[in-house]
Amino acid sequence: MRQRLRILTAAGLSALLLAGCAASGEKQGQTEYEVYFLSGEDANGAAVSAQTCRVEEGEETIQVLLDQLLAGPYESGQYSPFPQGTELRSWTLEDGVLTLDFSEPYGGISGVDLTLANSCLTLTLCQVEPVEAVRVTVEGETLPFQNADALRPADLLLSGAEEEPVYYTATLWFPRTTGEGLGVEYRQMMLIEGDSLVNMVFNAWLAGPVSESLAGPGVQDCFLLSGVAEGEVCYLDLSERFMDLLQGTESEVRLRLYSLVNTMASNLEGVSAVQLRVQGESLGSQAGLDLNLPLEADPTLEKS
Template sequence: MSKRMLALACALALLLTACNESARPQPSEGAAEIWFAVGTGEDGGPLVDGGGAVAPEYRALPDEADPVEERMAALLSGPQSAELRSPFPSGVRLRSWRLEEGVLRLDLSEAYGGLSGVDLTIADYCIVLTLCQVEGVEAVDITVEGETVPYRGRKLMREGDVVLSGGEGEPVAITASLYFLRRSGGLASESREVLVTENDTLATAVMGALMAGPRDQEELYLPLPEGTELLSAAVEAGVCYVNFSRAFTEGAPQSREEAARLLYAVVDTLCSLDQVEAVHLLVEGESLDRYGGVPTRNPLEKDYEMAGEEKPAAASGS
């Protein structure tokens, strides 16, 4: 396997290397760092110089205010900068908190439980980096409606766990949700801690990790046609254009049902990324009419039923 494919196989280009000190705005005296996700442009690239996924915004908070509640209120209200975005879904609120022997225990509302993979990691990191500034807070424990989040790799999170910058050539670890075919039918996600390099876009790195295949090969598999190469993957206006080599169609599974599941393993994996709403399949740069009996001329959205997941309710306008 080439070095390029090895990098793709182990990478998820969350690129938490953006937060170098020279790129950050300097805070005013006494200002609190409130961390948010970095927004992306139409080309899928970060809007903040440095290429990272999280960055701070500085807020002056009232001296007499509760430091935990004020920071959480600032975090949940969203960023003031157009270059940043909130990592939280609509409806997240702080239900309760308590500080016990250096551990800040936060209980959040049900909406936070809808996060997983990269989105959950970014949201967790923003909370941890924001609240570990509070005097006496050494670690953060986040629950949802009193329950532990099932997709999280660790219960207690510390500021030191957040790898903001790796040295040249050093990968960093992050959690991703990858979708594979289940031998009993449908799709299943595999939560994977993968290594991050700085050589790829978020979409290409996610695809590289997916194409490396599942860990649980007894229950899961990926019938990727032999010789398939990922030529490119780029996000424009919420649509990820994923471009495969000709082998992806020439060696497609003979079973229409299996080919359709392979297609949606790709679609559902990419749609788990926050900036991706739909996926447009290309082969050698050209659109296909169908793949596995599925019309592919237009972008495809995530198939929640095939993944055995409940489709989130549409956010209300209130």
């Protein structure tokens, strides 16, 4: 995870844009734009850098730039910020806001990685004259842990001095291998500006326990589509593979569900219940539990 980030001042951002951006170079029916990717560690600690893309007269500029972004850089020392398999489902431009809808892999990134991916999109596409801001969705849904709904270049975290990380000790609940209740394990995580605690706690739970006396969720290739805490409820929308967790005896399924609910409630201030959905759909009744409603945490399930 990259940590070399700081907020650019307005002057610093202007300098970056003027230094290389520009739809200012027009040559024989071509317009030059800068396409931004992750940069290798250079002397200035830059997190992103640009390469030139020429758009021919008559071509759809936004589509050409998007194609170049997803194709990846052609210069050495630059890297794509997008997960493998990311596809653009659609884009629309309305009142200066360019909405980009990506496939599921984009929803698997968070924190600084998400900030950098959004930065590359925003810096690249806000060069196009009608585009004032960029909004990103995944499978039609907004990622709630993003810093802003629509991003403008002035909103971005880019590069610079080292930020001090914040260390957080997460309380993780897992079923006991004996099948009798839940056990608790603690794990230290490092958070920096832009990280989502909801996403980091969920991923720590999904990775499973260290102790051999505890059992992991047993879910492979599952990821969080969106996660947000509002009041006493944490809302989690999960990918389809989460349904694998619901396989097994009623007792096993109940303990797995409560292990997730207790984990989120233990780490998110004020949260006492979790509303679970899979790709936006309710889970109905599972293992004798009504999952149409938020499931309340149950700390009495802890067994030593």
